[in-house]
Amino acid sequence: MAHPALPADFVWGTATASYQIEGAVAEDGRGPSIWDTFARVPGAISDGTNGDRADDHYHRYAADIALMAELGFGAYRFSVAWPRVVPTGTGEVNQASLDFYRRIAETCHEHGITPWATLYHWDLPQPLEDRGGWLVPETAQAFAEYAALTHEALGDVVSHWITLNEPWCSALLGYGNGVHAPGKQVGSDALKAAHHLLLGHGLAVQKMRASSHDSTLGITLNLYSVRPASGSAADAEAARRTDGMGNRFFLDPVLLGSYPDDVLADAGVQEWFAERSGDLATINQPLDFVGINYYSRHTAAAPEDGRFADPSIPSATPGSERVVHVDTGADKTFMGWEVHPDGLLDVVAMVAERSPGTPVYITENGAAYDDVVSPDGSVEDEDRRRYLELHAQACADAVAAGLPLRGYFAWSFLDNWEWAFGESRRFGIVRVDYETQERTVKRSGWWFRDLLAAQPKG
Ligand code: GBH
Secondary structure (H helix, E strand, O other), X not given: OOOOOOOOOOEEEEEOOHHHHOOOOOOOOOOOEHHHHHOOOOOOOOOOOOOOOOOOHHHHHHHHHHHHHHHOOOEEEEEOOHHHHOOOOOXXXXXXXXXXXXXXXXXXXXXXXXXXXXXXXXXXXHHHHHOOHHHOOHHHHHHHHHHHHHHHHHOOOOOEEEEEEOXXXXXXXXXXXXXXXOOXXXXXXXXXXXXXXXXXXXXHHHHHHOOOOOOEEEEEEEEXXXXXXXXXXXXXXXXXXXXXXXXXXXXXXXXXXOOOXXXXXXXXXXXXXXXXXXXXXXXXXXXXXXXXXXEEEEEEEOOOOOOOOOOOOOOOOOOOOOOEEOOOOOOEOOOOOEOOXXXXXXXXXXXXXXXXXXXXXXXXXOOOOOOEEOOOOOEEOHHHHHHHHHHHHHHHHHHHOOOOEEEEEEEOOEOOOOHHHHHHOOOOOXXXXXXXXXXXXXXXXXXXXXXXXXXXXX
């Protein structure tokens, strides 16, 4: 297949997240986060590892960014660790950490790479969790303050800012099924965490707009392409619920200023949300772009007895605990996620429908597979290369269809600490040997270099 060609101003980047790559968790005044705590809960992480070493990017960032430049990337999406910048969550600011992220941004600029900073990629300072975490509104205030001071300090070297990465994951995996930190299972109260995350986003954008920096501001949501397993009314209902909890519950308040009533009703939380309807004007801030992390599609079917909800099941989908996700037999990655490139157009359209004209970026897309390391040391990852190629083609198709897609970030630059799967899942286009910290560009990384070299120049 010839390389898909995108417009000359299309942003080609790659993405990472602080706790997944930095290591150095006790250095230069960093405080503990909920992931330091959660990773030590027996059984929480499938391989028993934690992020203490990860990719040691804290010490190796300069070489890592140089390698990124060698492959031709024009943008780097990294995340700022809140527990580095404000070690106890509120109050004292740690200048050494602001200096660290300034060095990252400056190193990017030296290589002609545009830095994009995400302010929250899941590493909540532990002291805030001890005071209720995202279940209490004070955490939204604390986030906004941390976001504003970080933006004020670095806004001269970082132009593009993402408030939250995937609030669905923070709220529903963190407080719903408990598979992510802080590992709580509070039933439909997990939606309160979602509300406070979104409130934190809105408050942060308000404060960042008020600064002297004229920055480009957005949020990143994880969205799914969703379809019913059949033409039956029951399967249509299953798809409505899946789309509701996974997509609309986040898209609607952020872009339209309202929560979807049907989802509130499914989860039985109308009253609590009605009392907070005054927050929606804060949540619904004008944005300069919307980021989407796109990985996969869900094919939803009704449970046999037609009973969708069961509050006794710890769930990441309150009100839809018993919806069935059908295995369609399509190719899957090593995570078990279906490969469905055309769904990328569906999720971009979800934003475009609600917010016509707002630029959209795919801020993550990528795949875990088992790499084959050849005797000569080269890393063969044809499955990943193919996945990336299909999704780059989907980007070209989206642009050709007139959708407002303006860029794409590959997840991830490096193999990294994959949350509940620890070091046992590799998403990198660059392999990391966790013992030696040696980096090896995989076949998919070299393919990316060729793709980027073939793009029209602006
Ligand atoms: C992203 O989340 C994260 O931002 C990133 O840190 C992470 O490393 C990367 O993806 C890879 O996992 O089991 O079929 O119901 C991805 C969000 C949420 C997508 C859970 C898949 C489950 C799909 N993921 N979701 S399924």
